Amino acid sequence: MKRREFLSSALLAGAASAVSVPFATRPAQANLYTPRYTPDPHQWRDDEVYVTWIGHATVLIKMFGTVILTDPVLGMKVGPDSLFGTIGPQRFSRPALDLDSLPKPDIVLLSHAHMDHTDLPTLQAITQRWPGQVRVVSAWNNTDLVGEMMWKSVTELDWKQKEVLDDVQIIAQEVVHNGWRYPWERDRLGGYVSSGRSCNAYILRSKGATVVFGGDTAYTPAFSNIDQREVDVAIMPIGAYEGFNDVHCNPVEALTMADEMNARYFVPMHCLTFFLGDEDVNEPMRQLRSARSCHNTEVVISNLGQEFMLI
Ligand SMILES: [Zn+2]
Ligand SMILES: [Zn+2]
Numbered sequence: 001m002k003r004r005e006f007l008s009s010a011l012l013a014g015a016a017s018a019v020s021v022p023f024a025t026r027p028a029q030a031n032l033y034t035p036r037y038t039p040d041p042h043q044w045r046d047d048e049v050y051v052t053w054i055g056h057a058t059v060l061i062k063m064f065g066t067v068i069l070t071d072p073v074l075g076m077k078v079g080p081d082s083l084f085g086t087i088g089p090q091r092f093s094r095p096a097l098d099l100d101s102l103p104k105p106d107i108v109l110l111s112h113a114h115m116d117h118t119d120l121p122t123l124q125a126i127t128q129r130w131p132g133q134v135r136v137v138s139a140w141n142n143t144d145l146v147g148e149m150m151w152k153s154v155t156e157l158d159w160k161q162k163e164v165l166d167d168v169q170i171i172a173q174e175v176v177h178n179g180w181r182y183p184w185e186r187d188r189l190g191g192y193v194s195s196g197r198s199c200n201a202y203i204l205r206s207k208g209a210t211v212v213f214g215g216d217t218a219y220t221p222a223f224s225n226i227d228q229r230e231v232d233v234a235i236m237p238i239g240a241y242e243g244f245n246d247v248h249c250n251p252v253e254a255l256t257m258a259d260e261m262n263a264r265y266f267v268p269m270h271c272l273t274f275f276l277g278d279e280d281v282n283e284p285m286r287q288l289r290s291a292r293s294c295h296n297t298e299v300v301i302s303n304l305g306q307e308f309m310l311i
Helices: 003-013 120-129 251-260 283-294
Strands: 049-055 058-063 066-070 107-109 135-139 153-157 162-165 168-173 201-206 209-213 231-237 263-269 307-310
Touching (some): 231 307, 251 263
Parallel strands (some): 066 107, 209 231
Antiparallel strands (some): 058 066
């Protein structure tokens, strides 16, 4: 179903399923969908692993006391500034946590330079709220975007490079995605391996637990057997694939990659937040629900704001 057909049928239906985002038009801020779950990470213990999906690719992870925030985007719009304001997609769901309710992240992971992943206003807000207290990790040739902000440390990792920060080993993982911030920039997918912007997924290891944050990627076998042990949690993108499948995987491909990395648990992201792909906004979660039983990995989060504790 095309987006417009979906919008009119949503109007007629008047109700949404458990994981659907109910809205009838491209909403003004007053019509923003508010996630039905509100996570409470301040209650998370320091001897467990937790994950909650805040919105789009923004995921809050706690690994044994270390708080990690991925691709933080908390504003209403992403895109470049202009005389007329920010030009770019507007979010249709509120983030499940705002800056006031977030715990201080120890580490911010940035997968790549796209506006829906490296959101400068949100990063400015984080570094101004906790100046000199938060580490940032970016992909190859991306720290120029954030290096001037008040971070505790700035780390740039190319594929396979690793760093231990705050007791968490962080390994940059290869993905298939275009990394430019503006169309005229060089990127790795365009053949500029050393001079272009790159994109990362991240493998996070701490005290025997492994969490993978997939960033943005098309299907790739690069995730196969990334760990001799099994991966505990794979946080994978499932949206914006229609019309962009060369750089964005669909839900079945995301589940397949999770299976190929032997992931016990699956957390979806990169949907239910911005209009990006040509699929209707509820389609990624619908496809995930219908495909999940055919895969080994277990989907443990199916809506914004839900929390998962690894046992
Ligand atoms: Zn991207
Ligand atoms: Zn993206």
